[in-house]
Each structure stands twice: as C-alpha cells, then as structure tokens.
Amino acid sequence: EPEVTQTPSHQVTQMGQEVILRCVPISNHLYFYWYRQILGQKVEFLVSFYNNEISEKSEIFDDQFSVERPDGSNFTLKIRSTKLEDSAMYFCASRSVYLGNQPQHFGDGTRLSIL
Amino acid sequence: QQQVKQSPQSLIVQKGGIPIINCAYENTAFDYFPWYQQFPGKGPALLIAIRPDVSEKKEGRFTISFNKSAKQFSLHIMDSQPGDSATYFCAAPYGATNKLIFGTGTLLAVQP
Numbered sequence: 001e002p003e004v005t006q007t008p009s010h011q012v013t014q015m016g017q018e019v020i021l022r023c024v025p026i027s028n029h030l031y032f033y034w035y036r037q038i039l040g041q042k043v044e045f046l047v048s049f050y051n052n053e054i055s056e057k058s059e060i061f062d063d064q065f066s067v068e069r070p071d072g073s074n075f076t077l078k079i080r081s082t083k084l085e086d087s088a089m090y091f092c093a094s095r096s097v098y099l100g101n102q103p104q105h106f107g108d109g110t111r112l113s114i115l
Numbered sequence: 116q117q118q119v120k121q122s123p124q125s126l127i128v129q130k131g132g133i134p135i136i137n138c139a140y141e142n143t144a145f146d147y148f149p150w151y152q153q154f155p156g157k158g159p160a161l162l163i164a165i166r167p168d169v170s171e172k173k174e175g176r177f178t179i180s181f182n183k184s185a186k187q188f189s190l191h192i193m194d195s196q197p198g199d200s201a202t203y204f205c206a207a208p209y210g211a212t213n214k215l216i217f218g219t220g221t222l223l224a225v226q227p
Contacts, residue, residue, distance in 0.1 A: 004158075033214065042219045043159065043204065048212035056212040091158050095213070103149055104208075104215060106158035 002026045006092050006107035013082055014115055021077045021110045023092030032075045033093040033104060034067065036060065043091065049075065050097075079112075087114045117142060119207050121218025128195055129226050136190045136221045138205035143186070145207040149215075150179065150190050153202045162203070163190070195225045 005024045013019050025032050034046040047057045049067050066078045075094075079086055089111050093104040120139045128134045138148075147166055151159035165172045165179040165188065172179045176193040192199055205218040 006158075031212065033212075035215070043215070043217040045214040045216070048214055050212065056210060056214060058214075093215075103161045103164060104213075105161065106151075108156070108158045 002105075004092055004094055004105050004107035006090075006110050008110060009108070010111045010113070012113045012115065015084055016081050019079050019082055019112065021079075021090050021092075021112070023075045023077075023107055024073050025075055025092065025094030026105055027073070028096060029094035029105075030097045031055075031095045031104075032067075032069070033095075034077045035091045035093060035106075037089040037091065037109075039088070046077075046090075082112075082114045084114050087112060117209055117216050119145075119205055119216050119218045121205050121221060123221060124219065125222040125224075127224045127226060130196060132195050132225070134192050134195055134199075134223055134225070136203050136205070136223070137187065138189065138218050139185075139187045140207060141186065142207075142209070145209065145216075147208055148179070148181070148188055149206050149208075150177075151204045151206060151217075153204065153220075159204060192223075195223075197225045197227050199223065200225050 007022045032049040035043050037043045047061045048055045064080045068076050089109040091109045093106045095102045095104045149164035150162045152162045153159045163174045163177045167183045178191040181188045202220045204220050206215045
C-alpha cells in the first residue's frame, strides 16, 4: 500500500539553527499538509499546500516557517531559526482531491529536538 | 467552534472488553469524522470514518456510533486485544482545505 515517508526520523539541532524536514507524499495525491504534535498533546495543523502554493496556515505557522515542493516528489518544511518550543513531532500528510472527503494519510513523523 | 472534545483521556480494559471513546463537536459544518490510531513512534493511521448521514458504521471489531442531534460520536472496540493498545484520536476536517481538527486523544491500554 502506498505510504507517506518522512526523513529524518529524528533531528537534533541547536537553537537558532535552520532545519529542513522532508516528506514524500503518496504519488497521486495533490493536497499536502504539515502537522505538529508536542509531547503528550494533540496533533495540531500547521499548513496546507496545493497547486504549488500555501492554501491555508495556522497561527503557529509564522515567518520562521516555510514550505516548498522543490521537485515532483518531495515536500519540505523549513524552520529558519529554531526555538526551544519548536521541539515536537512533525507529521506530513497527503490526500487526493477527488470529490467528497478523502482521508489524509500520515507519515511516521520527524522528532525534532532543539537544544 | 472548531473544537472536537474527546474523552476519556486514558482507558484501561481487560482483554475481550469493549472500550468506548467519546467525541463531541459544536460546528455543524463538520461532515466527516475519521478516527486515527497511533502507536508509539508512529504517525496517526486512519482506522475508520463516518459521515453524519449514517448512525453506525462497522469495520471488523471497530464500530462508530453517531448521534447527529446530540453532535456526538463514539468508537467501540469489540473483543479488544493487547495489540489494540494505542492512542486513539477522533478528528474532523474543516475549512476549504479540509485541515484536520483533532481531539485530545485517548490512551488505551488493553491488559492480557
């Protein structure tokens, strides 16, 4: 079964450094998402991306965050200058865009640890 | 209101028991309710989903009951097994991009 893959599985970074989290969505999906889960808390929406542009973003997704689809397969989340509070699991998800609600499929996440 | 309220926060049952996890919502614009199962170190995996035009949906040992008038829905796990021990999230897609609004999660432990 096709799946969403994320790399790396764990990223440790010094505060203030830039990080790039990578995702390969399911190949025929066209809607992409990033979510964040702080330890012990619920999953929170960060941003959605469609047709090579951001379609919606949350209050969490400030100027330090950016997303990009640099080629036909990868979808990346960049945090420009990391803060301690950015430590969390980051999940990528994708879905198809056929009529009606289609489920989002999630990767296994990247654990980001900011020191 | 974009919230989905989920209870209980944690649940312990014996093998063979029927854990029930409840969710409630306010926004009548929600029209699709997926449940996700998450094992430690893994991403949320779609378990089962329901639309508000049906009152119940079964897939294997998992059943969703839906009460549209009360704006509540619940997940039942029949004949629960230790392998069902995981965190369960209810969710609802919202807005033009169908971003998922998640409940707070229920940590289920099924004891042998």
